Amino acid sequence: MMPNLQDHDTFYRTFNWQKERDKLAGLPNGKGLNIAFEAVERHAGGPLNDTVALRWLRKDKSVEEVTYSDLQKRTSQFANVLEHLGVAKGNTVFSFAGRIPELYIVALGTLKKTAVFCPLFSVFGPEPVWQRLSRGNAKVLVTTTALFNKTVQQILDRLPSLQYILLTDTETNLSERVLSLPGLMKNASDQFTIPPTDPETPALLHFTSGTTGMPKGALHVHQAILTHYATGKYVLDFHPGDIFWCTADPGWVTGTSYGIIAPLVNGVTNIVDEEEFDAARWYSILEKQKVNVWYTAPTAIRRLMRMDIRPREQYDLKNLRLMLSVGEPLHADAVVWCQKTFEVPVLDNWWQTETGGIMIANFASLPVKPGSMGKPLPGVEATIAEVSETGIQIITEAGKQGNLVLKKGFPSMFRAYLNDEERYNKCFRGDWYITGDLAKKDADGYFWFVGRADDIIKTSGHMVGPFEVESTLTQHPAVAEAAVIGKPDPNIGELVKAFVVLKNGNAANDDLKLDIIAFARKKMGPAVAPKELSFVENLPKTKSGKILRRLLKARELGLPEGDLSTLEQG
Ligand code: ATP
């Protein structure tokens, strides 16, 4: 099948966002641009009416299908529920639930109503939920009875502006504040006219993963749909009739931008799996659901790599055409493993909560350089620069490391950090947004991730990105996963310290430790290779599966772990 984008560099030169806008409908009579209209109404009113929009796989493997036409009706009902409850434009509606159909209906119904949708990951404990609801000034929360009892009830007193809690799975109202969602839906009309929506209307509030500190709330507007549409088409390479599966939970930006919006706006069928990671279940989903395009994350790929399953031999994966990864660096060894194991291209791509959608990517039509995150999306200007207090200096020399910066002007750029204008302003130098990541650009225009600016290690006059050390360590046959930090050292500034998880069947002893260090020294040179190495059972990770280097560092130095333990592991 021919990729939608066949010649990246030419398309990049001629691209403009208006052309993508022209491919969408816009609200009737020029009344603006609304994400839910493009993702749902447009298809429900056209030839995709009966196409399955969401195919939901329950824990027990039974299946519920929702067509575009069903989705239109149910999201309209929910928009009417919000209307009935007095929710106004710009109010925030939160969801706190596992991957159940209501979550998807609530998200899109909220957007129809021009309220702001904010998803919360269902494994959060009471503190992280409270933090986010109060900071986001939640007016309505949709959750399940189980999560209400376990987590929400105990923080209700501390949430005076939260007017309504809607329970997805009960027929009766518990109080004037805690209501039955099915009861409200039953009485709501399935006809709803989306109000005029200026493209700059706030639509989505997403909290970052909290890898480098307290999670930040990033606010996005309806216009972001253009990025979701274009990346769905040119990076995920959606074709009519495709079956798509994004394994990210909508509690994170990937699970909303690509687990809800991008597949729907492109009119494909979106698989939603209620269950958590399980290798055998995942492979059988790829087979039975005939998945064509699969978007997942390095943490999941690493788990698959650790298992002794040969998917191509045990499962029929002939429908799989493309595999993509985001969230953390996908080391070259993992790219090679995926290509060998699945016999399809695996496309690493880079973006952040703040950018709302994919910014730098490998493309189906471009050769993949394993370990590189690819080239900028057409319509996005990315470059490497030195950053000072007042401005930036673009680095033109190929291969030189610097800050990864993006030029303002693409539709899905965040418009604010919640209640933190100062921090927002600090991210910009004129039109340039400072991503906080370090990277390099090679002579062919491919970008290579170096690390987060905060994580960079200064050792004996060298600047070392943890990622390059980690990707070398994982090439050692005994190493499953690695994380690297800088540990203050009076002689050399910081010394490179590695934490290593071994593959099953390897004994953690001093010989192996020396062998791994020697392996790294040989590959990287003694200045950059780890001087210390500890074996660990697991690496600490955020709820979304990212390595928490700051926690490793705090533990190593005996510093307080800060708000982290309550926030991300609560
Ligand atoms: P916080 O901002 O709260 O510290 P976070 O940055 O991890 O958390 P996200 O917005 O979910 O929150 O993650 C975006 C970051 O993840 C990027 O800035 C980058 O550091 C990392 N990342 C994402 N994709 C890739 C990739 N393909 N390669 C390397 N790093 C990636």
Ligand code: MG
């Ligand atoms: Mg970040």
